[in-house]
Amino acid sequence: MKEIDARGLKCPEPVIMTKKALEALEEGVVLSIVDNITAKENVSRLAANLNxxxxxxxxxxxxxxxxxKVKDDKQNINAKTNDDIAIVITTDKLGSGNDELGKVLMKSYLYALTESSPMPKSMMFLNGGVKLTTEGAEALDNLVKLSEAGVEIVSCGTCLDFYGLKEKLKVGVVGNMYSIVEKMNAAGKVINIG
Structure with missing residues (x-):
C-alpha cells in the first residue's frame, strides 16, 4: 500500500500526487488522505475516470x-503519448469575473498541465496570453517545465510588439499568424483558453 498524505494541500495537488502514485504502482492500493470535500471529490473522480x-x-x-489498482491490460494511465494536442491561450487569466482569481486559476491550470498526460504538442499564445511567456509572469516556471518536456511554446510576434514585450520573452519562440494557423490545422485537437 502506498499512502499519500495530501491534507492541507489545495487542488490540483492531491489529484496529481495520487495520479503519480498510481502511475508508479503496477498493482496494489493507494491510500489518499485529504481534508476537504473538493479534494475528496476530485481524487474520487480520478479513480472513477481510470476505472x-x-x-x-x-x-x-x-x-x-x-x-x-489491479493489473489489467485495459488500463493505460501511464500513456505519455502526445495526441497532437494544441492549446491556444489568448489571455493571462482563466475565466471571466475577478481578474485576480483568473490569474490564480491560470497559474493552477498551467501547473496541472505540467503534471498531465498526455502533454500537448504545442501551445500558442495570442493577444494578452503572451504576457504569460514573458519576464515577470507568475506562472513562467510552469511554462519552462512544459518547454523542457518537449512542448513547443509559440508567442505571437505582433502581440508581443503590441504590448512592448518582445525583448522580455523568456520561454519559447516568436511566431507569426501563418505558423500559428499551420500548427492549429495540423493538430488532431485544438483547445482554446481565453
Whole structure:
C-alpha cells in the first residue's frame, strides 16, 4: 500500500500526487488522505475516470480514499503519448469575473498541465496570453517545465510588439499568424483558453 498524505494541500495537488502514485504502482492500493470535500471529490473522480475501484472512509474530519489498482491490460494511465494536442491561450487569466482569481486559476491550470498526460504538442499564445511567456509572469516556471518536456511554446510576434514585450520573452519562440494557423490545422485537437 502506498499512502499519500495530501491534507492541507489545495487542488490540483492531491489529484496529481495520487495520479503519480498510481502511475508508479503496477498493482496494489493507494491510500489518499485529504481534508476537504473538493479534494475528496476530485481524487474520487480520478479513480472513477481510470476505472479503478475505490472506497472512502471519513474520520476525524479527513477522507481516506483507498484506490485499488489491479493489473489489467485495459488500463493505460501511464500513456505519455502526445495526441497532437494544441492549446491556444489568448489571455493571462482563466475565466471571466475577478481578474485576480483568473490569474490564480491560470497559474493552477498551467501547473496541472505540467503534471498531465498526455502533454500537448504545442501551445500558442495570442493577444494578452503572451504576457504569460514573458519576464515577470507568475506562472513562467510552469511554462519552462512544459518547454523542457518537449512542448513547443509559440508567442505571437505582433502581440508581443503590441504590448512592448518582445525583448522580455523568456520561454519559447516568436511566431507569426501563418505558423500559428499551420500548427492549429495540423493538430488532431485544438483547445482554446481565453
Amino acid at each position: 479503478l475501484g475505490y472506497e472512502i472512509e471519513e474520520k476525524d474530519g479527513c477522507f481516506y480514499i483507498s484506490i485499488n
